Amino acid sequence: GQNIDQPTEMTATEGAIVQINCTYQTSGFNGLFWYQQHAGEAPTFLSYNVLDGLEEKGRFSSFLSRSKGYSYLLLKELQMKDSASYLCAVGDNYGQNFVFGPGTRLSVLP
Amino acid sequence: EPEVTQTPSHQVTQMGQEVILRCVPISNHLYFYWYRQILGQKVEFLVSFYNNEISEKSEIFDDQFSVERPDGSNFTLKIRSTKLEDSAMYFCATTRTANYEQYFGPGTRLTVT
Numbered sequence: 001g002q003n004i005d006q007p008t009e010m011t012a013t014e015g016a017i018v019q020i021n022c023t024y025q026t027s028g029f030n031g032l033f034w035y036q037q038h039a040g041e042a043p044t045f046l047s048y049n050v051l052d053g054l055e056e057k058g059r060f061s062s063f064l065s066r067s068k069g070y071s072y073l074l075l076k077e078l079q080m081k082d083s084a085s086y087l088c089a090v091g092d093n094y095g096q097n098f099v100f101g102p103g104t105r106l107s108v109l110p
Numbered sequence: 111e112p113e114v115t116q117t118p119s120h121q122v123t124q125m126g127q128e129v130i131l132r133c134v135p136i137s138n139h140l141y142f143y144w145y146r147q148i149l150g151q152k153v154e155f156l157v158s159f160y161n162n163e164i165s166e167k168s169e170i171f172d173d174q175f176s177v178e179r180p181d182g183s184n185f186t187l188k189i190r191s192t193k194l195e196d197s198a199m200y201f202c203a204t205t206r207t208a209n210y211e212q213y214f215g216p217g218t219r220l221t222v223t
Contacts, residue, residue, distance in 0.1 A: 033211070042201055042214035043153065087153060094208055096166040098143070100153040 002026045004101035006088055011107045016078050020104045022071045022088030030091040034062050034073045037085045037103065046073065046086075075106075083108045112136045114215035116202050122221045126191050131218045133185045133202030141205045142185045143212065144177065146170070146198040153201070159185065160208070192222045 004024045012018040024032070031050040035043035049055055049064035049071060061074040073086055085103040092099060115134045123129050135142055144156040158165040159177055167175075176188045185204075189196055199219050203212040 037153075042216050044214070045211040048211060089153075093166055096158045096160075096208065097168070098155050098212075100145075100155070102152045 002090075002092075002099045004088055004090060004099055006086075006101045006104045008102070009105045009107070011109060012078055014078055014080060014108055014110050017074065017076050018078060018106065020073045020075070020086050020088075020106065022073070022101055024069050024071070024088070024090050024099075024101070026090045026092055026099055028092040028097075029066065030094050032062075032064055032071045033089040033091065033098070034060075034071075035087040035089060037087055039084075043087055078108050080108050080110065082106065114202055114204055114213050116200075116215035116218050118218060119216065120219045120221070122223065123192055125194055125222055129189050129192055129220060131187045131189075131200050131202075131220070133187075133204075133215055134183055135185055135202070135204035136206075136213055139204035139206050139213070141165075141208050142177075142179070143203040143205075144187045145201045145203060145214075147201065147217075148198045156187070189220075192220075194222050196220060197222045 006022050033048050034046040036046050037043040047062040049062050054063045059076045064071045085105045087103045088101040090099050117132045142159040145153050147153045155168050157167040157171045174190045179185050199217045201217045202215040205212045
């Protein structure tokens, strides 16, 4: 079966650091993706991990442990515009199928 | 910056009617996808398409759904006989190579009454 879990909601303060966790159980694995989705808009790509370890991209970093079926997205120096849903997605069957998690709604407070 | 476009932005239709949702992929992209997102719920994979044929489809993508690329530019999703539960946002996404970052279009909001 395919199952991806994320916390439903998180709240953090402007300027702080927040970590959004994702656990997955999928029949196949060809990489883990993080997307940002503002309300009423399309998802936009943030990061991609296929090997274990940390990938850093500016204020955003993503970590993967394939043996644990676990990933996290780390957001540093939070800004108000980071208030959005963050979607964890697993690629399966060599990129022909993607399973999305339920998303984590992040609220950044002043 | 190149982008994926979708038309229409909003479609209202009556139950049982056929609808066609259109997507224009980024020009050098070869892999195309359709997703749907029911209001307040997660993004759900419908179908992937490469080299003019379906690569994979989900359980949601039943006989009422079809996709094609009729003219080498547009990528369309057809729902033959819409049901109330088809009401959702439909996103097209494209990518240069498989298993790579996907570029999503702005979506078509389908409302079935």
